[in-house]
Amino acid sequence: MIIEHAFLVALSKSFGLFYLIALSIAVVVYVMWPSNKRRFDDAAKSILRDEAGPCR
Structure with missing residues (x-):
């Protein structure tokens, strides 16, 4: 039995x-x-808790 490329492509898709x-x-x-x-x-x-303030 030979498996064709088109069949394998359709199967993988x-x-x-x-x-x-x-x-x-x-x-x-x-x-x-x-x-x-x-x-x-x-x-x-948590991102708001860890923030000390604006960067300067």
Whole structure:
């Protein structure tokens, strides 16, 4: 059985598409997970806590 180049290209493009969609969904679920809210709020405020003032 000979596998053609066009078939391999279509297969890799399809796999890549579904891989990126699944990865995007996983990131959105992680970010929206309720138990992560405090961690993200702390990270957002930490840059303001560490700032001593304007640079001169």
